[in-house]
Amino acid sequence: MIAETISPQELQSIGNLQSLHAFSQRVFQPEPGERLVFGEGPEHARLLLLGEAPGEKEAETGRPFVGNSGRLLNKYLENADIAREEAYLTNVIKVRPPGNRKPKMAEVKEAAPILLRQIELIHPAIIVCLGSIAVHAIVDPKAKITEIRGTWLEKDGIRIMPTYHPSAVFRDENKRELLKQDLFSVATMLNKLG
């Protein structure tokens, strides 16, 4: 999925999201006929929603969370009164893993520097980690989502809310309620931070 090694110096010299997008297009290699999904939303959004990797619909359109998971996410965001268009949405991995498989830890580690630079450039007040891959990429590679979800964490001045990925709640009523609850907590924090 990654075509060339990422030079930390070059990455650090990238000063805006457009250039980082172009850089990502050079280093990530989508499957033939598919697109890179870099992310979308306001350049300095206060809220960043971080998923795992694009699915089929996302790789077809080049946009994050536009398939089934995205529809579910939209519903829960609306429920919590969080405006999707005011948030920045992206994934740890910027291209669809072949066959929609879960990204490997080595791939997460490889992709993390681009994500971390993307986060630095956006500088959100809050990040919502949707699922374990997002947590592993920016919080702790060993963290268990079932243990830390719903608890506010803080890293480099950014509040982080780990919660379930929308695809994990499809058939699980309990998880669905917890995801809803966590997004309410995010809405409250957004209001509190002003």
Ligand code: URA
């Ligand atoms: N699942 C994700 O984690 N991200 C997307 O963009 C779509 C589905």
